[in-house]
Amino acid sequence: MINKIKDVNSAKLKVKKLFNYTFKNETLLLEAFSHKSFSKKNYERLEFLGDAVIRVVISNLLFKKYPKSNEGELSRETQILVSKKSIAKLSNEYKLVDALLYKNLKIKSNTSLRTSISANLMESLIGAFFVDAGYIKTEIIIQNIYKDLLKKKNKIGEKDSKTKLQEYMQSINKPLPIYETKRLPSPPHKPKFEIICKIDVEPKLTSHICSTVQEGQQKTSKFLLNKIKNEK
């Protein structure tokens, strides 16, 4: 049998040390750190709540911090900051997953599982803060977690290169860029793709090799955008 009391104590110490917070309701803390392999009462409901809490707090912080940004910029910047990718990164900095309660899960060897659980765990913990401490305290905690990511920038919510290239082609009344993807010989856990992009104003095909299709499309578009700019 797994020693629940010892396990929740490790989560408790972590939360006290990292966020200077002690839960009034320890059941919430237990729930926030429980994977579904560990208990039927697990973090999924709190994760659902935490996701919405992070979004509103980040939206509000950006809204106040960037009075001149339009809603498209605010919305794109929020999207980046609340993405599973950003949240997993923050969770990793706090090593939250080390206090996860789970059973029979290959969490050490399976990196993508570990990343996705890390993100979920940060969301569930924030959901738990929200239920235990209310909006205002949770806002302060989230602000601290996001401190570095929220550092003042001159411009937020810039469009990504693929969108910019597409809009540029539309602005000059040319066909949209065409992307082709080739999977290169590579092991299943380390895929490699070649992304080729063809645009009407550039006779040479441009290509990039990347581990994800999205990344490759972005890099190729960025390269083409820079090229067009320099040729002007």
Place this chain on the structure above:
Amino acid sequence: MINKIKDVNSAKLKVKKLFNYTFKNETLLLEAFSHKSFSKKNYERLEFLGDAVIRVVISNLLFKKYPKSNEGELSRETQILVSKKSIAKLSNEYKLVDALLYKNLKIKSNTSLRTSISANLMESLIGAFFVDAGYIKTEIIIQNIYKDLLKKKNKIGEKDSKTKLQEYMQSINKPLPIYETKRLPSPPHKPKFEIICKIDVEPKLTSHICSTVQEGQQKTSKFLLNKIKNEK
């Protein structure tokens, strides 16, 4: 010139009467009711914020009210309640759009424009409440607005018929349903579609005529689900 003072007064009276609230910062109220045709400082930023505020409040209300619902049910129910369609309906009940500040906009004759602006306006007003009054007061206001929609149900977040039919076919290891759409002779502003659905366990093709493709697919799936159930 449009008389701004008179106009914002009508919004002020509306908000006082409907929500029993007086803005500390009247600029916010003006912004919340201004369409971009009226002013560069318009409701779009507040709408962005209000959208996140409604989502977190509804998520939290459902989280507390349905301790036994799983995160999928909570998430689907939230999605329905915060959809533009639901919000436009609520906004229409309050006739918010009657206090909109705009210029040269065919808002009376163009129903779909009116609906979309109505939804935006409810979101921007809630964003403005949030900035002016803080989380707790805004939560109470939203709870009142959603009172009827939040009435206790036995089950929330039920899957829609199309999803259910798809999952049923997967559960019996059969191919997924195939939908076909035929546009029937109809005027552009009142389109009519015939939606045909073919599933492996039912020799007869089933079809429904509807004004939107989505509605037709749902109705056809629902009909087939009932048929399968009754035949069992």
